[in-house]
Amino acid sequence: MNLKRVGNQTVVFANPPVILSSYSVVGPMEAQGPLGKTFDKVWPDNINGEKSWEIAESKLLQEAMQGAIDQAGVPNDQIDFMLAGDLLNQIISSNFAARKLGLPFIGLYGACSTMALGMAVGSMLIDGGFARHVLVGVSSHHDTAERQYRLPTEQGGQRSLSAQWTVTGAGAVILGQSGAGPRIPAVTLGRVLDYGETDAGNMGAAMAPAIADTILNHLQDLQRQPTDYNLIASGDLGSVGANLTREVMQRSGTPLGPEYTDCGLLVYDQKQDVHAGGSGCGCSAVVFAGSIMQRLKAGELKRVLLIGSGALHSPTSSLQGESIPGIGHAVVIEA
Amino acid sequence: MPNQNLRPPTIAVTPKDYQDLAKKLTPKPTIVRNSFWAFMVGGTICALGQVIINLFAAAGLGRQEASTAATALMILLGALLTGIGVYDEIGKYAGAGSIVPVTGFANSIVSPALEFKREGYVLGVGARLFTVAGPVLVFGITTSIVVGMVYYLWH
Incomplete structure (x- = not known):
């Protein structure tokens, strides 16, 4: 097989x-x-x-x-x-x-x-x-x-x-299986990483290490560079998590360029008073199903890496003082 | 030390370095601005309370009764503003300025009442009415007992 x-x-x-x-x-x-x-x-x-x-x-x-x-x-x-x-x-x-x-x-x-x-x-x-x-x-x-x-x-x-x-x-x-539309040639499933963030009001910081880990492994597994993508979009890291991801990727020897952004930064305007940006399952889902899919279909984007970001805590675990484990799952989408 | 079970590659940052980095890149609370608005709004609420006390007193109530009546009115006001969805907007700017006065206590009782009404009056509203105010009551009452005992023994 x-x-x-x-x-x-x-x-x-x-x-x-x-x-x-x-x-x-x-x-x-x-x-x-x-x-x-x-x-x-x-x-x-x-x-x-x-x-x-x-x-x-x-x-x-x-x-x-x-x-x-x-x-x-x-x-x-x-x-x-x-x-x-x-x-x-x-x-x-x-x-x-x-x-x-x-x-x-x-x-x-x-x-x-x-x-x-x-x-x-x-x-x-x-x-x-x-x-x-x-x-x-x-x-x-x-x-x-x-x-x-x-x-x-x-x-x-x-x-x-x-x-x-x-x-x-x-x-x-x-x-x-077949038909017209963008295709999914590869996916990289993430591992749970916990770098000790305990603040449930700072989930971007809790998830960033897992996102960076998934991107690193994805790129190595497929022997690619960040520039092989028109868009690398994490799910809902917000401004703090996205900045941390850039910094961690830089320190790990694979700096991310302007192709990297975060759905949590795209979905709201700064004026909407949302602080660090959007979050939730719906954040990456509506940005992908709406804007990213339309740009793929229009030919504006050829190859996209969407990395869903998850904070795997519960209100109970946070109250008990546990740190917040993070995970990132990456999906390649090609027009 | 990062998790040894992770097959390489993984990020080249130790948890300690990461925590320092996260601290550096996380925006600090705007303490001066927050304090300013807390002072302004908190002061306004208290001044309003004083005006109401004076009005009750002018209408013929004694000092103690005027105070009690004014507190009741302020609680009503806090509850009403919570009910029509305004108090949380005030709280966004005022912070402690709208949490500490008695109107904030009303907000902390009425907001769970609204929130958990859909789970029924007994196990929703009844059981969860004090989810926000509970700790304040527990430690407030405990402190008053301790202070009362110290006062009793002192005299």
């Missing part, structure tokens, strides 16, 4: 899966950001008439997934797996969306890296011959995240300058 594993952590596909469609749904604040016009659907407010924040988040995910299905024009009986994840306890947004969509469901948890993780696992399912089409989607919601990880939404406190703003939004893609 021809092994598709290359180097330390990378999988190179024999028949690169195709991204047949992508769909993004966001809240009003994301729509007011610099990428506002790239999203497929915008909610008028963060709850959109649902009875709770959690149900609203699940609805976001469901709409993004249904949007991707409709856009790809693939009948439901040809979608063999639905891969989804979110930040809520027991990934209820995904579970409830799966209850509605009725597809064979694999729930994933990679914290905010889940979109890249889902695209990586989905691609392996397709290239491995286990599926014809795979639906991948993730969501996050500012208010569900606040109440689960931090404080009641109406509590009047101050956020630290390194804190990030959870994106209210969901993104989804349909992966297939």
